[in-house]
Amino acid sequence: QSALTQPPSASGSPGQSVTISCTGTSSDIGAYNFVSWYQQHPGKAPKLLLYEVTERPSGVPDRFSGSKSVNTASLTVSGLQAEDEADYFCSSYADSNIVLFGGGTKLTVL
Amino acid sequence: EAQLLESGGGLVEAGGSLTLSCAVSGFTRRYAMAWVRQAPGKGLEWVSSISSSGDSTHYADSVKGRCTMSRDKSRDTLYLQFNSLTADDTAIYYCAKFSRWFSSPFDSWGQGTLVTVSS
Numbered sequence: 757q758s759a760l761t762q763p764p765s766a767s768g769s770p771g772q773s774v775t776i777s778c779t780g781t782s783s784d785i786g787a788y789n790f791v792s793w794y795q796q797h798p799g800k801a802p803k804l805l806l807y808e809v810t811e812r813p814s815g816v817p818d819r820f821s822g823s824k825s826v827n828t829a830s831l832t833v834s835g836l837q838a839e840d841e842a843d844y845f846c847s848s849y850a851d852s853n854i855v856l857f858g859g860g861t862k863l864t865v866l
Numbered sequence: 867e868a869q870l871l872e873s874g875g876g877l878v879e880a881g882g883s884l885t886l887s888c889a890v891s892g893f894t895r896r897y898a899m900a901w902v903r904q905a906p907g908k909g910l911e912w913v914s915s916i917s918s919s920g921d922s923t924h925y926a927d928s929v930k931g932r933c934t935m936s937r938d939k940s941r942d943t944l945y946l947q948f949n950s951l952t953a954d955d956t957a958i959y960y961c962a963k964f965s966r967w968f969s970s971p972f973d974s975w976g977q978g979t980l981v982t983v984s985s
Contacts, residue, residue, distance in 0.1 A: 757927045759909070792971040794910070801960060801978060802902075802910065807971035845910050849969040853924045855900065855912035 760785070760846055762858035768836045769866045776861045778829045778846030784856050786827040790849035793822060793831045796860075797842045805844070806831065833863070841865045868892045868974040870961045875979030882951050886979060888944040888961030898964040900972065901935060901946050903957035903981075913959070914946065915968055924968070928954075951983045 761779040768774040778785070778793075785791055791809045794802040804813050806822040809829060819834045829848070833840055846858040874886040886901070901913040914935040915924045923935050933948045944961060958980050962972035 759911075788969065790969045790971075794972075801975040802972070803975075804971050804973050807965070807973075813973065847910075847912075847971070853915060853922075853968040854926070855902075855915065855968075857902075857910040857912060860909040 757850075757854060757856065760848060760856050760858035762844075762846060762861045764859070765862045765864065767864040767866055768833075770836050770838065772836050773832060773834045774836060774863060775830050775832045776844055776846075776863070778831070778848075778858045780827050780829075780848055780856065782827060784827075784848040784850040785824065785829050787851070788849050789824065791822070791824060791829040792847045793820075793829075794845045794847065795842050796845065802845065836865050838865050868963055870963065870974055870976035872959060872961050872976045872979040875959065875981045877982045877984060878951055880952055880983055880985045882983075883947070883949040884951060884981060885948070886946040886959055886981070888946075888976060890942045890944065890961075890963075893942075893963075896939065896942075897966070898968055898970075899937065899944050900962045900964065901944075902960045902962050902972070902975075903955075904960070904978075905954075905957040908957075911957075915964070916944065917968075948981075951981075953983050953985045955981060956983045957981060 896918040958978040961976040963974040965973040
């Protein structure tokens with residue numbers, strides 16, 4: 757049960773786009789399209805941002821998009837806004853009903 | 867709207883035991899649920915999951931054998947019984963709802979309850 761790998765930090769200026777990667781293995785990200793992304797502001801509970809790689813829950817802006825290639829999933833935030841500054845975590849379903857999370861990426865809006 | 871309210875956190879000595887609770891409301895049906903923890907300044911870590919019926923449970927290797935997740939269907943309450951606690955178990959423990967089954971995302975989260983294990 758190894759954690760997924762994310763870069764610890766990412767940054768961009770308002771209006772720019774930023775992509776955060778999440779690398780797993782052939783037993784988790786590579787095996788299933790059950791990849792989710794969560795946004796967490798300081799002192800708050802995580803909030804679901806994307807699920808099943810590309811799907812957005814109701815209310816999530818279309819500035820947030822997802823993709824996957826082999827064992828790596830990615831979250832792209834387009835048109836960066838100040839309120840996007842937060843921690844972002846990826847998650848994947850894995851064999852035997854296990855859930856894996858990434859270590860998290862702190863996104864800074866410059 | 868789904869509401870999850872955790873309780874039971876606090877300060878406990880290493881080697882001790884603790885039971886966390888999560889009161890669930892606002893659902894028209896039962897869902898699979900989970901506990902997810904976050905050590906101070908660290909990332910999220912899945913701890914355990916339980917099916918909607920309570921018949922099936924799954925645990926992370928880091929807690930297997932030391933904790934038991936259960937649910938009281940009559941009270942719509944989840945529990946996480948923890949023993950042999952160590953400093954590594956210090957974290958905010960969140961109760962989270964799967965949108966459907968174990969492979970689905972967590973679409974609702976509680977505000978968390980802090981567990982501090984003193985060594």
